[in-house]
Structure formats: C-alpha cells, structure tokens
Amino acid sequence: MTDTEQIKTFVSKYYHYLGINKQQEITRLLFEIAKRERIDYIKVTESLPKPPARFSRIKDYLLERRYPSLTKSRQGIRPSFFDITIDPELKVDFTLKPPIQPKNIFIEESVAHTEMVKRVTTHFPESNVEIIKTYKEHVGKRRFGIVDYNKRRENFYLVREDYDFFKKCPCSSNSVFCGYFVVNLGSGCPYECSYCVLQDYINSPGIILPANIEDFFAAFKNLGRDIRCGSCELTDSLAFDHITGYSPLIVEFFRHYPKTLYELKTKSDNIDLLTSVPGARNIIVSWSLNPQKIVETVEHFTAPLAQRLEAAQRCTACGYRVAFHFDPIIYYQGWEADYEALVDMAFHAVDGENVAWVSLGTLRMTPRLKKIIENRFPDNTILDEEFLAGHDGKLRYPKETRRSIYKNMTSWIRKRCKNVRIYLCMEEKSMRLE
Numbered sequence: 041m042t043d044t045e046q047i048k049t050f051v052s053k054y055y056h057y058l059g060i061n062k063q064q065e066i067t068r069l070l071f072e073i074a075k076r077e078r079i080d081y082i083k084v085t086e087s088l089p090k091p092p093a094r095f096s097r098i099k100d101y102l103l104e105r106r107y108p109s110l111t112k113s114r115q116g117i118r119p120s121f122f123d124i125t126i127d128p129e130l131k132v133d134f135t136l137k138p139p140i141q142p143k144n145i146f147i148e149e150s151v152a153h154t155e156m157v158k159r160v161t162t163h164f165p166e167s168n169v170e171i172i173k174t175y176k177e178h179v180g181k182r183r184f185g186i187v188d189y190n191k192r193r194e195n196f197y198l199v200r201e202d203y204d205f206f207k208k209c210p211c212s213s214n215s216v217f218c219g220y221f222v223v224n225l226g227s228g229c230p231y232e233c234s235y236c237v238l239q240d241y242i243n244s245p246g247i248i249l250p251a252n253i254e255d256f257f258a259a260f261k262n263l264g265r266d267i268r269c270g271s272c273e274l275t276d277s278l279a280f281d282h283i284t285g286y287s288p289l290i291v292e293f294f295r296h297y298p299k300t301l302y303e304l305k306t307k308s309d310n311i312d313l314l315t316s317v318p319g320a321r322n323i324i325v326s327w328s329l330n331p332q333k334i335v336e337t338v339e340h341f342t343a344p345l346a347q348r349l350e351a352a353q354r355c356t357a358c359g360y361r362v363a364f365h366f367d368p369i370i371y372y373q374g375w376e377a378d379y380e381a382l383v384d385m386a387f388h389a390v391d392g393e394n395v396a397w398v399s400l401g402t403l404r405m406t407p408r409l410k411k412i413i414e415n416r417f418p419d420n421t422i423l424d425e426e427f428l429a430g431h432d433g434k435l436r437y438p439k440e441t442r443r444s445i446y447k448n449m450t451s452w453i454r455k456r457c458k459n460v461r462i463y464l465c466m467e468e469k470s471m472r473l474e
C-alpha cells in the first residue's frame with residue numbers, strides 16, 4: 041500500500057463521522073505536512089485533535105502546521121485540497137538520460153522529401169522510419185496521458201506546420217503582456233524539469249518537429265512588421281538543434297531584419313551549429329538560470345549552470361547578444377545567498393552590454409500541474425513551500441515573498457548592470473518592479 045493509501049485508510053477510519061470532502065482535505069494536509077517535515081504521517085497524527093473533534097478544529101491545526109508563516113501573518117489560505125493519489129508507475133525514470141535516440145520516426149508524406157527529414161533520418165540510422173499521411177490522422181482522437189508523456193522521446197514526428205507560425209504569447213489573464221510572439225518550431229522537450237508546464241499541456245505521444253522552416257520565414261514576411269519573438273513556448277529552442285540543423289538558417293534569415301528580435305531560449309549548451317555562423321545582434325540566445333543545486337535536483341538532464349554560462353560566453357564572442365531568465369526562481373531557506381551568487385556568475389560570464397534583457401518570475405503552477413509533479417517527481421521538495429492561489433488560479437508564493445524576491449533580484453542585477461532591461465514574467469499587474 042502506498043503512503044497516500046495508508047493516509048486515506050487512516051483518515052476514513054479515524055474520522056469516519058466526517059463527510060468525504062472533509063476527509064479528503066485532512067488526507068491532503070496530512071500528506072503535505074509529512075512530506076514537508078520529512079517524517080512519517082503517523083508522527084503527524086499523534087498530535088491531531090481526537091475524534092469526535094469538530095472538523096474546523098482539526099483543519100485549523102493542520103493549516104497552522106502546513107502554512108506556518110501564512111497563519112502567522114493572518115493571510116487567507118485558499119489552497120486546493122484535491123484528492124491525493126500517487127501512482128508509482130508515473131514516476132520519471134532518471135536512467136533514461138539523453139542522448140536522444142528515438143525508436144520511431146514518423147514522417148508526414150508531404151515533407152518526406154525535405155532537407156530536414158534527410159538530416160534527421162541520417163542522424164538516427166537505427167530508428168524505424170514510417171511515412172504517415174498526417175500526424176492528425178495517425179494519432180486520431182486519442183488522448184495521451186502521463187505514461188505517454190514519459191515515453192515521448194521514443195517517437196519523433198516530422199510534420200508540416202500549416203497554421204500556427206507566429207502567435208501572441210499566451211500570458212495569463214490580468215498578467216503584464218510583455219509584447220512577445222511565440223514561434224511554433226517544435227513541441228516537446230527532452231529534458232525533465234520538475235516544474236515544466238509541458239507535462240500538463242502536451243497531448244501527444246512524441247516530439248513534434250516541423251520540417252518546413254521556409255514556411256515560417258514566408259509567414260514572417262507576410263506579417264509585414266518587426267516583432268520580438270522566440271521558439272520556446274512548447275520546447276527548448278536548442279535541445280534538438282544538432283538534429284534539425286535549424287539555428288544557422290534562422291540566423292541567416294533574421295539577420296536581414298535587424299529590427300526584429302529573435303530569441304532562442306535554452307537550458308542546453310548545444311550551440312555548436314549556432315556558433316558555426318557569424319552572430320547577429322538581433323538574435324538573442326537566452327538561458328534560463330538557476331543555482332547549480334536547483335539544476336541538479338529540479339532541472340534533470342539539462343546542462344549544468346557552468347556549461348550554460350560558458351555557452352553564453354561563446355555566443356557573445358561570436359557576435360550574438362544573450363538574455364538571462366531567472367525564472368522560475370525557487371524559494372527556499374537561504375535562497376538569497378545562492379541567487380545573489382548566481383547573478384554574480386551570470387554577469388561575470390557576460391558583459392552587461394551584451395545582455396539584451398533579463399526576466400524574473402517565481403515558481404507557479406496550476407493545481408493540475410501540482411498533481412502531475414507529485415506523481416512524476418514524488419521526491420520533489422519544490423512543492424513543500426507555502427503557496428496561495430493567485431489572480432489566475434495558479435499557485436504562487438505569497439505576494440510579500442514574491443515582492444521581496446523581485447526587489448532583491450533587481451538590486452543584485454542593478455549592482456552589476458545599471459541599464460539592462462528587466463521585466464516580470466507571468467505576474468499580476470499590481471506586481472511592479474523598481
């Protein structure tokens with residue numbers, strides 16, 4: 041029996057006189073307290089109000105223990121007490137480390153003749169190759185769950201993108217729109233960041249890579265205006281670059297549109313192709329940065345911090361500008377020293393003049409994503425902090441915590457670089473910087 045089942049059984053016996061929803065709330069709080077305090081749930085039950093205690097008394101006790109600082113500051117706690125079920129089958133297998141080696145490559149017949157398809161199939165001579173009519177027809181109306189998501193690296197789909205070339209970044213409602221357009225150059229990522237939204241978002245049995253990049257360029261010409269854009273909404277912009285070979289084509293195309301900013305955002309150090317052509321100042325290669333201890337425990341399979349920064353250095357030497365995303369910032373005891381050192385390392389590696397912008401954002405998730413993280417990364421510690429449901433229903437650290445994080449980060453960045461543009465990502469309008 042898993043821990044969660046044991047807790048459920050305990051609660052249904054001990055508090056048998058309470059309704060099912062109340063039992064669910066108690067179960068979740070017991071689970072989260074035991075996990076947060078790294079003790080067996082039985083230890084937590086020792087100080088629970090005894091039956092026939094009223095539900096409000098039991099809940100007050102549990103809330104105070106689960107949310108000590110929020111209770112102290114008398115902030116309204118509105119957590120989601122959804123059912124807790126941990127299926128061990130859904131846990132990420134950390135032995136499945138890249139290098140990427142798909143078992144199957146499915147190719148839409150309309151792109152079978154393209155250079156990109158030739159490059160990908162040559163790169164993986166051992167993969168089974170199958171020509172399909174279309175991706176849509178191949179997968180039909182099936183829904184794909186976490187088991188499929190865990191196996192996504194086994195299947196590559198090389199497709200023709202017909203519609204979604206450039207679209208406005210889908211900020212949460214009431215969030216500050218940062219004027220960004222997303223380029224849909226792939227869906228699915230080989231890495232395993234515990235907080236990744238893709239694990240909740242993607243409904244596909246594999247990695248999808250458009251093979252018709254020239255149509256993206258044509259769509260850009262049709263837009264008829266300069267924009268700020270990047271190919272990082274549904275994938276890591278460079279993780280597959282050695283396979284698709286796209287970055288030199290992107291650089292060569294966009295260097296002719298110097299007022300358009302094209303961002304390649306990554307947690308990799310996969311920049312060999314990118315640095316094989318002369319850089320362009322309007323191509324921004326950006327890294328999402330976290331302290332090395334977070335990289336190791338949360339951003340599984342990604343490049344170590346030192347390698348990301350070394351890659352950033354190589355890119356600036358080659359003529360590109362870079363950007364840094366301190367996002368998501370993970371709050372924990374002693375975060376200040378680690379993040380100040382991180383800011384130091386970033387601006388030591390790259391001169392501020394070569395940094396196009398910096399973004400800041402703190403960890404956030406929908407309740408559904410939280411449930412997925414619990415199942416895929418049961419040993420995580422990122423869920424143990426105190427979260428509140430925010431303006432868009434997502435769980436975030438309390439406002440005061442976020443405000444203090446942004447204030448500190450901004451002052452550390454300003455110390456090293458007076459003029460760089462800093463903006464907030466996925467934050468509510470009332471959260472302003474400086």
Ligand code: SF4
Pocket residue numbers: 229230231232233235236237238274275276306307342
């Ligand atoms: S690198 Fe980005 S897209 Fe890939 S798993 Fe991490 S958060 Fe998700």
